Amino acid sequence: MNGKTCIITGGTSGIGEASAGALAERGAEIALLCRSRSRGEATKKRIEERTGRDCVRLFFADMERLADMRRVAAEMKEALGRIDVLLNNAGVTMLGRSETSDGFETTFAVNHLAPFLLTHELLPTILETPGARIVNVASGAHRFARFDLDDLQSKKNYSSMRVYGASKLSNMLFTTELARRFEGRDIGIWSLHPGAVSTRLGANNGGIAKLILPLLSLVFRTPEQGARTSVYLCSAPRIDAPNGSYFVDERPAKVSALARDPEVARRLWLESERLVGLAEGESWG
Numbered sequence: 368m369n370g371k372t373c374i375i376t377g378g379t380s381g382i383g384e385a386s387a388g389a390l391a392e393r394g395a396e397i398a399l400l401c402r403s404r405s406r407g408e409a410t411k412k413r414i415e416e417r418t419g420r421d422c423v424r425l426f427f428a429d430m431e432r433l434a435d436m437r438r439v440a441a442e443m444k445e446a447l448g449r450i451d452v453l454l455n456n457a458g459v460t461m462l463g464r465s466e467t468s469d470g471f472e473t474t475f476a477v478n479h480l481a482p483f484l485l486t487h488e489l490l491p492t493i494l495e496t497p498g499a500r501i502v503n504v505a506s507g508a509h510r511f512a513r514f515d516l517d518d519l520q521s522k523k524n525y526s527s528m529r530v531y532g533a534s535k536l537s538n539m540l541f542t543t544e545l546a547r548r549f550e551g552r553d554i555g556i557w558s559l560h561p562g563a564v565s566t567r568l569g570a571n572n573g574g575i576a577k578l579i580l581p582l583l584s585l586v587f588r589t590p591e592q593g594a595r596t597s598v599y600l601c602s603a604p605r606i607d608a609p610n611g612s613y614f615v616d617e618r619p620a621k622v623s624a625l626a627r628d629p630e631v632a633r634r635l636w637l638e639s640e641r642l643v644g645l646a647e648g649e650s651w652g
């Protein structure tokens with residue numbers, strides 16, 4: 368990965384930090400999108416101490432805010448010059464329904480709309496970088512989705528697991544449609560499930576999460592184990608699977624019928640364009 372630049376969202380914790388560390392160890396230059404300055408600086412210090420290289424650049428944005436995504440993408444394009452890998456990794460799960468200041472349900476906004484817009488904004492530079500890759504961290508939880516294109520903001524019958532599942536299904540539908548739109552181009556586009564991993568995911572949900580998460584850590588994968596498929600897709604010299612494939616344990620895996628439904632993927636894409644304020648088809652190749 369010498370000379371390659373990898374953008375990683377959610378690189379200040381869990382699977383994202385483990386992925387950033389492993390890619391830095393393979394020689395990559397790392398650009399971390401972080402929401403917290405102190406957490407970003409602490410992560411940069413840990414990775415640079417581990418690798419002995421000055422290889423981490425920090426960019427700050429709150430993925431609940433679409434305006435932040437536009438600003439940070441412009442900053443990244445200006446500062447980085449090339450983008451070999453975009454690892455859309457950041458994610459949240461919310462026990463109760465909440466809305467961002469933009470007025471979107473928080474899980475859908477952070478897990479789907481933010482990476483959708485970030486990818487769009489970075490795409491010109493990604494396409495200029497030979498052999499670039501877009502890797503979306505989805506989840507096996509896509510199978511639990513209650514997916515309703517007419518209720519993407521989950522105003523009816525909120526259930527955290529089903530809403531989280533729908534946001535991860537959205538990552539996979541995004542991957543499906545992105546692969547279709549960029550068929551034949553020199554770009555790799557895949558999604559993955561990292562396994563059940565002991566991280567801070569859900570720790571924002573207060574007391575119950577604080578009780579449960581330490582217990583789960585006894586049986587779940589470590590972040591380093593959970594990062595293996597992300598690191599593989601970002602760095603393996605060759606990936607022998609078509610664009611749009613979904614990976615588990617470094618191998619292509621089956622997805623739910625809904626996740627590869629081209630019509631649903633197309634409709635989610637058009638609706639996402641509308642929600643983030645892009646004109647239909649605007650500069651998406």
Ligand SMILES: NC(=O)c1ccc[n+]([C@@H]2O[C@H](COP(=O)([O-])OP(=O)(O)OC[C@H]3O[C@@H](n4cnc5c(N)ncnc54)[C@H](OP(=O)(O)O)[C@@H]3O)[C@@H](O)[C@H]2O)c1
Pocket residue numbers: 376377378379380381382383400401402403406428429430431456457458459477504505506507560561562563564565566567568569
């Ligand atoms: N853990 C699992 O078992 C599991 C299973 C399947 C899929 N996944 C997926 O794996 C990915 C990584 O999750 P994880 O388990 O490593 O969770 P994590 O430890 O909670 O890390 C999540 C990362 O996302 C960042 N983030 C959250 N909200 C943000 C916002 N509004 N703006 C900017 N950054 C934000 C966090 O930043 P802070 O450091 O500031 O909090 C953190 O760096 C997620 O997409 C998740 O859905 C996880």
